[in-house]
Structures are given as C-alpha cells and as structure tokens.
Amino acid sequence: MKIIACIKQVPDSEAKVTAADGKVSWGDAPLVINPFDEYAVEGALQQKEASGGTVTVLCVGPESAKDALKHALAMGADEAVLISDAALAELDTVGAARVLAAAINKVGGADMVVFGRQTLDNGAGLTPAQTARVLGWPMLGLAGQIKVDGGSVTVERVIEEGRQTVSAKLPAVLSVVQSIGEPRYPSFMGIRKASKATIPVWSLADINAAAPAAIITRTELMNPPARETTVEMIAGETPAEIAEKLADKILAEKVL
Amino acid sequence: MKTFVYIDHFKGEVQPASWEALGLAKTFGTATALVFGSGLDEITKAAFEYGADEVIVVDDSALTDYRAEPYASTLSALASSSTPDLILFPTTARTRELAAMSAVDLNTGVLTDVTKCEMNGEQLVATRAIYEGKVLEKTVCSGKPVMATIPARAFPKPEHVAGKTGTLTKGEAKTDALTTVQGYSASESAVNLGDAGIIVSGGRGVSNNPSLGLDEAATAKVGFEMVGGLASLLGGAVGASRAAVDAGYITYSHQVGQTGKVVSPDLYIACGVSGAIQHIVGMRNAKVIVAINKDADAPIFKVARYGVVGDLFAIVPALTEALKKKWGSKFSDK
C-alpha cells in the first residue's frame, strides 16, 4: 500500500508566542512537527505495518521545515518531500489543499493520505477535507482506528456524540485523532538514517501547480487582553471550613 | 446582508451553537436556516422559533446519515443559486468538513472558530484565536460567500419564540456520497463540553488516595465519582486532563486542552490537575477558575481565581456538601 502523510512545522507548544510589530514571534523557541501530525505519521506507519508498502511524508513550508520531515523519517517513514516556493509565503487552507493535491498526484499511486486533525498555529482543521475535495476522494475525518480490507478502508470516527464506523473505497483521505495511539519515538537507527537523508524540494512548477491566490487574509494581529488573575487562596482548619468559604466565593461570583 | 445558517444536528439533536449562529446572522440582516437530513419537522419548527426568516429544508432519505460529500454538494448548489453574502456554521466535527468542502466548490474560504464579528463597510472582519489562543488575529475573506464557523458560547443565544413561523422552502438533495456509515455507538457518557456552562475536571490526582487501600483504577473511579457528583449538583459536565484520559480513568470525549476540547464555561473547577500549558490552553477562557491541588506550586494556580491547597478527596466532597447546603433548593429548580 502506498501511504502519504501530510505534516506541517509549527512553533513548539511550550513557546511563548506573541504579536510584535504585526508579526507573530516565538523568540528562539524551537520549531517542531505539528503535534497532531505526529499522530498522522503514527497512523500511516501502523497501516504500513499492517498491510506492507511505503510511507511518504509531504510538507508545504520553508526550508526549515525539513527538520519536521526528518522527524517523520526518524519515526520510520520511507521518503519525505518538501514543497517550497517563494509564491507560497501566504497560504490559506484552500491554497494548501490545492498544492498538496498537486503534490499527491505527482507522487502518484497513493492508496491513502493521512492528515493530522488540525495545526497548532492556524488551528483551522480544514485542509484534510479540502484536499479530499480537490482530489475528488472520499474523506474519513477524525479517525481513531483504521482498518484496511482489500480495496476499502473502515475507520472509527471520534465525534462529539460518540464513535461512528464509516467506510469508503481506496484511495481515500483520512485525518486522525489521538486514539490512534501514541506516536512512536524515533529510534536511534531512525535518527541516524534521517540525519543522512537528502530531502527533495519541489517547486510549484515541479508539481504543475499555479500559485494559489490567498482568499483569507489577516488584517490585524493582537495580543489577547491580559487576564487579571490574582489567585485568592482559600485556607482553613478543616476541609469543611475551606469548603464553606470557597462555596461563598463561588456563589458571590454569580456563575451558578 | 443575506446570511445562510447551517443548522447542525445529529440523531435529532441540534448543536445549540446553531441557534447562536442564527442569532448572530440576525444582527446582520435576514437569516435563512438550512436544515439537511430526513424527518426534519421538529428542527425546522425550532429554526423558525429561534428567529429564521426562511428555512430551506432538504429532506431526503439519501441524507439520513450525515456524509460530508453529499451535504457539501447540496450546500454548494444552494449557495450558487441563492448567492448569500455569508454562511455561518456552529463549529463541530461535521461542519469543519462540510464548510471546508463547500469552500473548495465555491472558491471561497472559511474563517474558523470566530469569536467576534464586525462589519467594516460591506466587509466582515472576524476575530479568531491562533497559536492555541496565545495571539488573536482579525481576518477577512475575499471570496463570496464568506464562510465562518463559531464555537459554542461565543455569541448569545437568540430568544425562542414559540409558534413563530416564516417562509418554508424545499431544496434538492445531491446524492454523491463516497462513504458509507456502518454503525454508531454513543459515548458511554455523552458529554458536550463545548456547550457546558460549568465544568468540573479531574486530573491524575483523582487516582491518588492511598488511604482507600484500592488499586489505581479503583481509586480513580472513586475520585471521578466525587468530581461527577459535584458536576451533577451544579448541572455541569465532567472534564479531564489528558493524563487522566491516557491512564484510562475516563474517555477521551471528556478531555480538555490542546488535543481535546477547548472550552469556555462560566465556572471551571480543576481537581488534581497540575496545569500543563496543553491543559491551560483548553480552559483559560473560563470566566471563573477554581483549582484544588495538593501542590502549592502547581502551575494551575497561576490561572485560577480561587485556589485550595489540599487533598481533592477531602475538599471536593466537602465543597459539594457546602454548596448543597447553601444553595441546594435553587439547584433542584434547574
């Protein structure tokens, strides 16, 4: 089976991110593979283990994003490709989906494309379904479990209301959630292999795609209003006394 | 301005943020509610009662189960023929796909999880959180229609006027499904954290009570019963940290945080939760945060309004009792 995983690189979630001079700044915090996309790579590797085949990882991003791809290689992916082009600086999700669809077609022969649930930076969670739409492939979103059987795939979809079992013919686009299982740590051998790998870079011309026009644009960037959080510690001799005082405080907030 | 509002529902239950979206639409002009599925009379009636001027109903057995492709095609066709300026959705697992796909069809974009909307002349300017809420952005969409999803509890719920009616229009279903729904199992404990006004959460601390003489899982069960007891007294929902979910104390649908649900209740009581950044990003927008933790240095106290350094196994039942005593009768009215 030929499996593709799509990943993005984002600032580490521990980073202190602020708006400064109209730009997003994360100081010298490291850039990492989008945590949700580690599950995508994990899901792709599980399917490779179950059915045989290869895992190719795609990322649209700047040169620095090669590190995120190397992380996926170190986890056990077979190949990685960076799609990078000066014309892709401002990319919204429809644009990312069109570029990814073109790259998926260029890789060719994919049976399954696995996405993360959403990015940490933009957090839209739109790209998987948009890529599926551009490709004309079925979309199986928020999969917590994946099972391939011959030419079809069945997933257990984790939604607000419970779990839904949904199936489709391959090729299909999937997005995965945490229930897929903890992403494996890169092995020592994996890290060595990844550090030596040369990652091909494809331009828009290489994948036969036009530069997508940005439909969504940012007009302003702001820091959220500072929160007044002076914590008031409630103490007392006994749990009952503490609870009594705390109950009064909560009632006075008029939130019940 | 002419706005479509997609009413999201599952097994007959409407996601309440659909009504909030309808209320928001009415502040801009006329609102047309879109109701897709089969057997939709109740939902249609409710859409009028929550303020829809028009309801477009697409009632077709092919749409009984939500599937992204036919729903998106149906929506795109309606939007192409009636050219709304704006399409609003409540943010749910379904609408993220549906809006995403229709935006591709209509060559427009989706502004997700919008928490504030303003008009700048003819243009809608939407405020949304990015980087896990660490920064905010204002965004605009140059495509038409503009599409936006709103999270639960970000906009007021419109008034419900029993018996109100309006124009009922029938729409045509597209049937290009590419997936088949094989089955469904409700979560053992159905929980809708997004809509909850009060959330009581348990973390790994719920399994820490050696004096019970029980193993970890059994202790956690007792701990979550206490957390659940307080939540149900207050008419709230039970949340959890990822550590509690990963340890199997409670199901994933309860998880609050970066890889779980982002919530914004009026009251959030964290019991035995340390307050890792990935948990904080999911609950820091709560109006009042109460933290109960053994460790005075736990980071959760940095975002809390009230804190108690103590054992949750002692404090939570005592708090439940105290609240029952002080306000017991009022709670039972709710």
Ligand SMILES: Cc1cc2nc3c(=O)[nH]c(=O)nc-3n(C[C@H](O)[C@H](O)[C@H](O)COP(=O)(O)OP(=O)(O)OC[C@H]3O[C@@H](n4cnc5c(N)ncnc54)[C@H](O)[C@@H]3O)c2cc1C
């Ligand atoms: C990519 C990524 C995504 C993540 N996503 C999430 C997410 O969505 N949600 C989330 O919650 N976490 C998430 N995490 C995990 C997060 O980093 C923390 O590990 C997790 O939140 C810790 O859970 P906890 O506070 O329950 O456990 P701990 O950190 O172990 O804290 C337990 C707390 O309980 C207190 N305690 C112990 N016994 C008692 C007692 N008897 N009474 C009172 N207090 C007691 C302790 O003092 C301690 O502070 C994520 C991590 C990563 C890397």
Ligand SMILES: Nc1ncnc2c1ncn2[C@@H]1O[C@H](COP(=O)(O)O)[C@@H](O)[C@H]1O
């Ligand atoms: N630039 C990108 N390159 C590769 N994959 C991406 C990119 N942006 C988003 N994705 C994928 O799409 C998912 C959802 O992204 P988003 O719609 O931005 O929240 C991510 O979890 C990734 O799997």
